[in-house]
Each structure stands twice: as C-alpha cells, then as structure tokens.
Amino acid sequence: MAQKPSIPKGTRDFSPAEVAKRNYIIQTIKKHFETYGFQPIETPSFENSETLMGKYGDEGDRLIFKILNSGDFISKVDDVTYSSKNSNSLTPKISEKALRYDLTVPFARYVVMHQNEIDFPFKRYQIQPVWRADRPQKGRFREFYQCDADVVGADSLLQEVEFVQLYDAVFTDLGLTGATIKINNRKILSGIAEVIGAKHLLIDFTVALDKLDKIGEEKVKAEMLEKGISESAIAKAQPLFSMSGSASEQLAELKTLLSESEIGLQGVADLDEIITTVEAIGLQSASLQLDVTLARGLNYYTGAIFEVAAPEGVSMGSIGGGGRYDDLTGIFGLKDVSGVGISFGLDRIYLVLEELNLFPDSLDTSLDVLCLNFGKEEALAGLRLVSSLRKAGLRADLYPSDTKVQKQFKYADKRGVPYVILLGEQELTNGNFVVKNMKSGDQKAYKLDEVNQFAEALKADF
Amino acid sequence: MAQKPSIPKGTRDFSPAEVAKRNYIIQTIKKHFETYGFQPIETPSFENSETLMGKYGDEGDRLIFKILNSGDFISKVDDVTYSSKNSNSLTPKISEKALRYDLTVPFARYVVMHQNEIDFPFKRYQIQPVWRADRPQKGRFREFYQCDADVVGADSLLQEVEFVQLYDAVFTDLGLTGATIKINNRKILSGIAEVIGAKHLLIDFTVALDKLDKIGEEKVKAEMLEKGISESAIAKAQPLFSMSGSASEQLAELKTLLSESEIGLQGVADLDEIITTVEAIGLQSASLQLDVTLARGLNYYTGAIFEVAAPEGVSMGSIGGGGRYDDLTGIFGLKDVSGVGISFGLDRIYLVLEELNLFPDSLDTSLDVLCLNFGKEEALAGLRLVSSLRKAGLRADLYPSDTKVQKQFKYADKRGVPYVILLGEQELTNGNFVVKNMKSGDQKAYKLDEVNQFAEALKADF
Numbered sequence: 001m002a003q004k005p006s007i008p009k010g011t012r013d014f015s016p017a018e019v020a021k022r023n024y025i026i027q028t029i030k031k032h033f034e035t036y037g038f039q040p041i042e043t044p045s046f047e048n049s050e051t052l053m054g055k056y057g058d059e060g061d062r063l064i065f066k067i068l069n070s071g072d073f074i075s076k077v078d079d080v081t082y083s084s085k086n087s088n089s090l091t092p093k094i095s096e097k098a099l100r101y102d103l104t105v106p107f108a109r110y111v112v113m114h115q116n117e118i119d120f121p122f123k124r125y126q127i128q129p130v131w132r133a134d135r136p137q138k139g140r141f142r143e144f145y146q147c148d149a150d151v152v153g154a155d156s157l158l159q160e161v162e163f164v165q166l167y168d169a170v171f172t173d174l175g176l177t178g179a180t181i182k183i184n185n186r187k188i189l190s191g192i193a194e195v196i197g198a199k200h201l202l203i204d205f206t207v208a209l210d211k212l213d214k215i216g217e218e219k220v221k222a223e224m225l226e227k228g229i230s231e232s233a234i235a236k237a238q239p240l241f242s243m244s245g246s247a248s249e250q251l252a253e254l255k256t257l258l259s260e261s262e263i264g265l266q267g268v269a270d271l272d273e274i275i276t277t278v279e280a281i282g283l284q285s286a287s288l289q290l291d292v293t294l295a296r297g298l299n300y301y302t303g304a305i306f307e308v309a310a311p312e313g314v315s316m317g318s319i320g321g322g323g324r325y326d327d328l329t330g331i332f333g334l335k336d337v338s339g340v341g342i343s344f345g346l347d348r349i350y351l352v353l354e355e356l357n358l359f360p361d362s363l364d365t366s367l368d369v370l371c372l373n374f375g376k377e378e379a380l381a382g383l384r385l386v387s388s389l390r391k392a393g394l395r396a397d398l399y400p401s402d403t404k405v406q407k408q409f410k411y412a413d414k415r416g417v418p419y420v421i422l423l424g425e426q427e428l429t430n431g432n433f434v435v436k437n438m439k440s441g442d443q444k445a446y447k448l449d450e451v452n453q454f455a456e457a458l459k460a461d462f
Numbered sequence: 463m464a465q466k467p468s469i470p471k472g473t474r475d476f477s478p479a480e481v482a483k484r485n486y487i488i489q490t491i492k493k494h495f496e497t498y499g500f501q502p503i504e505t506p507s508f509e510n511s512e513t514l515m516g517k518y519g520d521e522g523d524r525l526i527f528k529i530l531n532s533g534d535f536i537s538k539v540d541d542v543t544y545s546s547k548n549s550n551s552l553t554p555k556i557s558e559k560a561l562r563y564d565l566t567v568p569f570a571r572y573v574v575m576h577q578n579e580i581d582f583p584f585k586r587y588q589i590q591p592v593w594r595a596d597r598p599q600k601g602r603f604r605e606f607y608q609c610d611a612d613v614v615g616a617d618s619l620l621q622e623v624e625f626v627q628l629y630d631a632v633f634t635d636l637g638l639t640g641a642t643i644k645i646n647n648r649k650i651l652s653g654i655a656e657v658i659g660a661k662h663l664l665i666d667f668t669v670a671l672d673k674l675d676k677i678g679e680e681k682v683k684a685e686m687l688e689k690g691i692s693e694s695a696i697a698k699a700q701p702l703f704s705m706s707g708s709a710s711e712q713l714a715e716l717k718t719l720l721s722e723s724e725i726g727l728q729g730v731a732d733l734d735e736i737i738t739t740v741e742a743i744g745l746q747s748a749s750l751q752l753d754v755t756l757a758r759g760l761n762y763y764t765g766a767i768f769e770v771a772a773p774e775g776v777s778m779g780s781i782g783g784g785g786r787y788d789d790l791t792g793i794f795g796l797k798d799v800s801g802v803g804i805s806f807g808l809d810r811i812y813l814v815l816e817e818l819n820l821f822p823d824s825l826d827t828s829l830d831v832l833c834l835n836f837g838k839e840e841a842l843a844g845l846r847l848v849s850s851l852r853k854a855g856l857r858a859d860l861y862p863s864d865t866k867v868q869k870q871f872k873y874a875d876k877r878g879v880p881y882v883i884l885l886g887e888q889e890l891t892n893g894n895f896v897v898k899n900m901k902s903g904d905q906k907a908y909k910l911d912e913v914n915q916f917a918e919a920l921k922a923d924f
Contacts, residue, residue: 015503019503035857046473067530068530112467113469113475169852277845395498395499400617
C-alpha cells in the first residue's frame with residue numbers, strides 16, 4: 001500500500017517561491033562577503049564524531065545528530081558494552097560520524113588541516129546547513145543554514161571595524177534600514193567581574209547578565225545572588241544596569257568603574273578604537289550601539305562581542321551575532337591563532353523581510369514568457385521562438401500540450417507570467433506572433449523573424 | 463591533548479579555488495534551468511526512513527546513511543530484538559531518519575505532499591548534496607551534489623526535445639563542445655525482448671546490454687546466456703550489436719526488426735518524433751545520437767533514456783543522464799503522474815573542464831584590489847578608500863597590519879590580486895594614492911577624491 005508521506009519534525013520543504021526569497025537573502029550576503037574580500041569554503045556535512053564531540057558542552061553533545069555505522073555495526077560491539085544496554089556507552093561503538101552542528105568547529109578543523117595551503121590572514125565565508133536535535137518550535141528548526149564570515153590570523157581591530165561595516169552594507173542592501181549593531185567586549189565583562197570581586201564567577205555573572213533584555217534587572221540580580229555572587233558585588237556592578245548616554249559617555253563611565261582592572265581598561269580602549277573608527281568612516285543605515293550588558297551565551301569569545309537587533313517595531317530576537325575568540329584552532333593543535341567573525345541569521349532575516357514587506361516584487365516572477373500551444377505545427381514554431389528567447393537569456397516556456405486555451409491561460413495566471421505569446425494557425429500563416437501583456441491586457445504583434453527585437457524590448461522592460 | 467584532525471573517508475573539503483570552480487558550473491546549469499522555465503525547490507537533508515527504504519533495491523537500502531535516534535534510544539528497543547544482537551532487526555528500532563540518497567524520491571514525496579499547491583505541469587530543478595555509503599574511489603564520493611531538472615504531469619514528447627536542447631545549452635555555455643547526447647527508448651528494449659522471445663527476462667537482458675561499452679559484445683552475450691536467454695534469442699537480437707548509420711537509417715532498421723511488437727513500434731515512433739523535432743530546431747554544439755544499446759542500470763525508466771558522453775578524447779564516463787518514468791509518484795499514492803528528467807554530473811563535469819582547461823581565468827581572482835597598510839593614519843585613509851571601492855561593487859581589502867611591505871606584497875602575489883594600492887605618508891600628504899598593476903608593474907596615481915573614477919576604470923577592465 002502507498003505510504004502517506006511526511007517529513008521529519010523540525011525540517012522543511014522549500015517551495016519555488018520560498019527558495020527564491022531565501023536565495024535573494026543568501027546572494028545579497030554573499031555579494032558583500034566577497035566585496036569585503038572573504039572567500040568561500042565548504043566542508044563535509046558530517047565530520048568524524050571526535051571532531052565535534054566535547055566542543056559544545058554536554059547539552060551540545062546531546063543535540064548532535066549521530067550517524068549509524070554502515071554494515072553489520074552490532075557485531076563490532078563488545079559483549080560487556082552490549083550487555084550494559086546503555087545508550088551513552090553504546091553510541092561511540094556504533095556511530096563514528098555526526099552531522100555538522102555549526103560552521104565554526106569545522107572551520108577550525110579546516111584551518112588546521114590546510115594550514116600549509118592557506119595564506120594568512122585568511123578571510124573565509126561559509127554558507128551551509130547545520131543540524132541540531134533541538135526541540136522544534138517557532139523559528140527554530142533541526143536543519144537550518146548558517147551564514148558565517150570569519151578572519152583568522154589577524155589581531156588588528158580593523159577587522160572588528162570591517163564587520164560592523166559589513167553588517168551595515170548587507171542590511172542596507174536588503175532594505176532593512178534601522179538595524180542596531182550592539183557591541184561589547186568580553187574584557188569589559190572580565191574587568192567588571194574583577195573589580196566587583198567575582199572573578200571566579202565570571203561565567204555565571206555573564207550568563208545572568210545576558211538575560212537582562214528578556215527577564216529584567218530584578219531577576220538577573222536574583223540569579224546572580226543564587227549563583228553565589230554577593231549582594232555587595234552586585235551593588236558595585238549597579239552602573240551596568242543603568243548605563244546610558246552616547247558611546248563616548250558610557251566609555252568614560254566604564255573607564256572610571258574599571259580603573260583598577262588592567263583587562264577592563266584594555267576592553268575600554270579596544271571599544272573606543274573600534275567605535276571611533278566606525279564613526280570616522282560612517283555607516284549607511286545601521287547604528288552602532290555600545291551595550292555593556294551584551295554577553296551572549298557562548299563562552300569562547302575573548303574580545304569584541306556583536307549582536308544585531310532588527311529595526312524597532314519588529315519583534316524578533318537578534319538577526320546576527322559574532323565576536324573575537326583568541327584561540328580558535330587550539331583544540332586541534334594549532335596555537336595562538338586569533339579569529340573574529342560574524343554570522344547572519346537567515347531564517348530570522350527572512351521573517352523580518354516578510355513582515356516589513358521588503359522582498360522585491362521581481363522575486364514573484366519565475367517565468368517571463370509563456371507561449372501557448374495550439375497544435376503540432378504551431379507548437380514547433382512556438383518551440384523555435386521559445387528557444388530564441390531562452391538564448392537571449394529570458395525565462396521562456398511553451399505549454400506542453402494543445403489543451404483548451406482557457407486552461408493554458410489559467411496556468412499562465414497562476415505562475416504569474418507577465419507575457420503570454422499567441423502563435424496559432426492565423427499567426428503562422430502571417431509569419432508573426434502576438435504578445436499579450438497579462439497585466440494591462442494590451443496585445444502587440446511581432447514578426448517571427450524579429451524575435452530578437454522582442455527579446456530586447458522585454459529585457460529592457462525588467 | 464589536541465587531536466590531529468581528519469575528515470571521514472569519501473568526503474571532501476573544498477578550498478576557495480575549488481568552490482569558485484564548482485559554483486561556476488552550478489551557476490551555469492542553474493541559469494539554463496531557469497531560462498527553460500524550471501523552478502527550484504529544496505527538500506530536507508534527511509527524510510523519514512520509510513520514505514527512502516525499499517526504493518533503491520537491497521543494495522541501495524544498505525548504502526543509505528541512517529541517523530541514530532536522539533536521547534536514550536536503546537531503552538526503546540524491546541528485549542527480544544535486543545537479545546538477537548542483529549544489526550538488521552535493530553536498525554529500525556534505533557533509527558527513524560536517513561540521509562537523502564538521491565533527489566528523485568524526495569521530489570516524488572514533495573509532489574505528493576504539495577500536490578494541492580502545485581500548478582501542473584510542474585517543472586522543478588533541485589541542486590543539493592546526496593549521501594551514499596559506497597566504497598569511495600576515484601571520482602566516487604560519499605557526499606556529492608546532484609543537479610536535477612524534472613517535469614511532472616506532462617506527457618508530451620516536447621519535454622524530451624527540450625531536455626536535449628537543455629543539455630546542449632549548458633554544455634555549449636561551459637565551452638564543452640562536442641558532447642554526445644545518446645538517446646534510446648525503453649519501449650524499444652521491451653520490444654526487442656518481446657520479439658526475441660525473452661520478454662520475461664527483460665531486466666536481465668537490459669542489464670547485460672547496458673554493459674556493451676564496458677565489456678564488449680562477447681561478454682554481453684555470455685552474460686545473457688548465463689541469465690537464461692537462449693542462443694537463438696540472442697541471435698535474433700544480433701542487429702542491436704551491429705547497428706550503425708544515421709538515426710533515420712537505424713530507425714528504419716528497427717521498424718523492420720520490431721514489426722511484430724506494438725510497444726517496440728511505439729518506441730520507434732516516439733524516438734522518430736523527438737529526433738526529427740530536435741533536428742528541425744538544431745543544436746548549438748552537441749550532437750544527438752540514437753544508441754539502441756543504451757539501457758542504464760536503473761529500471762524505472764519507461765520511455766526515453768538519455769546519457770551524455772564527454773567530447774571524444776576525454777576518458778570519462780557519462781556526464782549526464784535521465785529519462786522518462788511513467789509512475790513517479792505512485793509509491794506515495796498519487797497515480798498516473800508521468801515524470802521526465804535529466805541530471806548533470808557535477809564532479810565529472812568538473813574533471814572534464816579541468817582536463818580540457820576550460821575554466822575561465824577570471825575564477826582565479828578572488829580579490830580585485832588590495833590596499834597596503836603603512837600605519838594607523840594611513841590605514842584609516844585606506845579603509846575609507848576600500849569602503850568606497852566595495853560600495854562600487856569591487857572586491858577590495860586593506861591589509862590588516864602595517865607589517866613589512868615586502869610581506870604584504872607577497873600576500874598580494876599569493877592571492878593573485880591584480881591591483882595593489884599604495885597609500886603611505888607621502889601620498890596622504892599629497893591627497894592621492896598609487897595603483898600598481900601587478901602584472902605589468904605599471905603604476906598610476908589617482909586623487910583620493912577621485913576614487914569613483916578609479917573604480918569605474920577598474921570595472922571596465924574586467
């Protein structure tokens with residue numbers, strides 16, 4: 001019996017209209033990645049398990065999709081392990097490969113494996129799907145694309161400046177004006193933890209602080225208390241919760257607060273340089289905002305931290321993020337290689353563009369011309385005509401059968417074709433064809449040996 | 463301790479130079495798919511196991527990569543199955559998803575699931591990776607891209623004509639002139655099996671015949687004998703082995719041979735119509751060749767069968783193939799939907815273009831302009847300059863640190879940058895910058911406020 005087909009939860013089919021919109025975003029991001037000197041690489045969809053396991057914490061390890069070994073995999077499991085009937089001990093015996101969980105670890109692996117072919121500084125971009133066995137929910141999927149650009153082997157803060165510009169360039173090009181690029185520096189968070197006497201609780205401190213947007217000041221403080229950060233320490237950190245004013249005002253305030261912390265002051269100096277340089281060159285439509293509460297969940301950032309918020313009025317989490325991590329490749333044995341990078345959130349950008357109606361109308365057209373089919377001889381002339389249009393670069397089609405004209409027009413309508421060609425017996429005798437503009441209803445006749453003029457006229461119209 | 467990283471066998475990393483070449487092929491194929499009216503869809507990388515299993519034969523089932531269930535997967539296995547310690551019975555209990563094995567079955571699943579949103583005839587293309595646990599060897603990988611275009615819901619032979627034209631358009635555009643598009647029709651093979659009295663052994667007959675190119679006439683006959691096809695039957699099929707001449711001569715010969723077989727004559731008529739129509743419109747650089755021994759391993763074709771051979775002198779298997787299958791979606795419960803489609807072999811086309819040196823030189827350039835870095839103030843002016851070039855659509859970069867000029871030039875050399883900008887203290891004072899053409903060694907000075915003229919001159923140069 002035939003199966004009723006379905007797809008795994010958390011995955012998606014993309015229709016032609018959706019692919020067109022997704023590709024529009026991806027192509028825009030790609031174009032700017034390339035004008036900024038980034039080069040594409042691609043890595044395999046699955047990696048050896050040991051490349052991925054242990055890199056994302058226990059939670060990450062659980063969410064990695066593992067691939068079952070091929071063949072008679074069970075025969076290779078020793079009896080002791082087998083009789084334990086324990087999923088955790090069995091997994092490494094029956095699975096050696098796992099699906100990519102993000103693009104950063106595979107990139108680090110790539111840099112180490114190919115270090116002798118790479119000319120550093122290496123600016124790479126990568127736009128590929130990743131997989132996570134997360135519980136699916138609105139806007140969260142088990143298969144989704146990441147769009148990452150990273151530089152390795154360059155310590156200069158000019159990189160951070162460029163990433164701010166890059167965000168601005170992409171979002172401006174997408175028509176998504178008014179995005180806010182929030183910036184912070186991990187060193188400032190370290191400095192604050194130091195001066196309030198909670199250096200050893202830095203992670204707990206930043207994890208709690210990162211939630212300020214979502215749960216508010218009181219709950220953040222409660223969580224800090226709970227994690228063992230003293231009331232007096234939290235009181236000292238109070239300026240963090242109430243900081244306001246321009247970037248330079250905030251930096252001045254931080255300089256005072258962090259005057260006893262070397263690393264903190266370094267963070268202030270770094271941020272000052274990045275912000276000053278960005279301001280000197282200017283942004284097109286985004287704004288750069290210092291946000292000292294920005295910590296992001298990930299704990300591998302060591303310098304700048306970025307996060308991009310959609311324009312005001314759109315309720316959506318961050319649409320991009322990134323930062324600097326000083327030891328990207330150390331886990332694979334290549335020490336002291338600094339990395340800095342950013343990521344674009346494709347699915348969320350899609351939702352924002354949809355909400356703000358920013359996708360270009362041209363994406364709705366997937367076919368420029370449809371030639372109707374009036375029978376065998378007419379269809380041959382139609383195919384000849386359509387072939388010429390295709391050679392001229394137009395998207396053209398001949399309706400495949402000489403079914404009722406009404407049905408053919410209905411198909412043209414549904415596909416949103418702007419021009420329909422009528423080439424019936426009468427036209428064939430006259431050596432011409434009639435073009436109908438589907439929007440205006442206007443009709444115009446062209447000679448069959450003047451197809452190229454028609455093609456040029458059409459292309460000029462787009 | 464740090465791991466020495468590696469990737470799973472049969473998978474590949476792609477460097478920037480390789481990605482550029484692969485994208486060049488993919489973009490060319492895509493462009494023609496779209497001018498021919500095909501629309502892109504995308505399906506998830508993994509499907510529910512029951513969607514894939516049993517669709518590719520026993521060998522296919524074995525080669526499908528299965529994904530281990532998440533969480534405590536073992537606890538869900540009943541004791542009887544577990545104590546059998548049998549991989550085959552255990553697999554369906556611990557794995558519910560599997561990686562896509564080709565694009566045809568997911569497409570059939572897509573058509574059935576989305577039948578109410580689709581306007582038939584539906585012309586879709588899909589360019590995505592697939593995975594097979596095959597033994598890796600030269601040119602065969604465990605992860606590779608398929609590039610498919612199919613039409614569903616159109617019985618007209620005009621579709622077959624279009625696919626021949628499409629192959630011709632793509633290979634001509636890639637500079638791969640002289641490709642041979644071989645065509646046959648499954649109905650002719652059925653007819654032959656019928657008239658030689660081996661109808662019940664059709665599969666064995668075609669599987670053996672398909673090997674003619676590789677193992678020669680004698681061995682094919684030996685295999686047929688071994689499969690139980692009688693000597694006299696093989697003798698009757700003799701015309702197949704010695705058929706030559708033009709398509710119309712061969713078709714005439716086949717008409718005689720198949721005069722007693724209704725299905726065989728239908729195949730001759732179909733081929734005649736396709737070939738005549740293609741000849742009437744003409745091909746650009748490929749040639750269409752009737753090859754009655756063409757059977758292809760796959761047994762689901764019911765009408766036309768295509769296979770493309772690289773230009774003579776290149777030793778490479780087929781670089782494309784396809785055909786018509788009358789009941790594409792029946793396995794998922796949607797009856798009587800005819801499909802016809804073709805596929806491009808990305809990896810093999812890559813190797814052929816490499817061998818014939820057909821990749822455009824422009825693919826080697828990943829950066830148009832590199833601005834050298836002579837210190838903080840100069841770098842700021844450089845970044846401003848580079849920002850303008852990027853806005854003009856050029857791929858431009860500023861070297862991130864003011865290291866030795868020699869080192870910076872070496873980097874420019876290695877990345878194959880055609881133009882290097884010198885913007886030092888002297889230039890800054892004069893309000894200009896110097897552009898060095900890395901090939902000719904020529905230098906030319908421009909005013910800093912004339913960046914756009916420079917950008918236009920550069921773009922005209924490409």
